[in-house]
Amino acid sequence: MLKLTERLGPIAADQASDTLTLPYELRIRGRLKAESDAGRDLGLFLDRGPVLRDGEGLRAEGGEVVRIRAADEPVVTARIASGLPLARLAYHLGNRHVQLALGEDEKGGYVRFPPDHVLEELATLLGATLEHHRAPFDPEPGAYQQLGGHGHSHSHSHSHSHGHSHSQSNGHDHDHGHEHGHSHAH
Known part of the structure; x- marks a missing residue:
């Protein structure tokens, strides 16, 4: 198995000896076993974080280069x-x-x-x-990734209040609120 361990960024097609075509859901993973477009067994052993972009090169431990293609x-x-x-x-x-x-x-x-x-x-x-x-499907990278801010991450959360009023048949009204919280990691 060819172990791909280094990201090279965008490369020309003629700089690679093989290609690996993946859908977006697999290009977000840093660890993956796959078969190259030429039928060779590959293993991705990459840092987590940046999405593999269409046209990006990956270098194997022995120096061989494989180019990513978006399926x-x-x-x-x-x-x-x-x-x-x-x-x-x-x-x-x-x-x-x-x-x-x-x-x-x-x-x-x-x-x-x-x-x-x-x-x-x-x-x-x-x-x-x-x-x-x-x-x-090759979505826009985050602004920090585009500007070279590798490794930068932040999270934020949202809290939404929703008030509810219930009227009961016995003539008693009561109000209550509840919170929905969620967070996003970027």
Whole structure:
């Protein structure tokens, strides 16, 4: 088994002796047994954290280099007019704390995400047209990862209060509130 232990960042295709095509859910893992596109057994032994990006190179203990490719997988591509409508779409979808891929092609700008009926409904309400298809899903890295802040992490939490009023048939009303807390690690 070829043990891949070092991240090289983006590399040209001709710098690698083999490729490894993975869906997003496997490119977030640091430890993985897989088969290369040429049929060789590979083992990933990488630091946790950064997602393996399409075009990233990995070096084996013996110096051999394998290039990562993002697999085609089910996605939804939401399209809307450029400028403020596209920014608004990206903002509201991103505010749902989900991974999004932002891009531009011959049809214009888009926001791409895995199929999710809630996100699809929101995108439609904002005026986007949706295309369900298979394509690579390579979401935007966090701002700290883009700026070279490897190893930086933070967490935050949200607390939402919801008051409820209940009216009983005996004429007695009572109110109570309850908290829902959740946290996100980034």
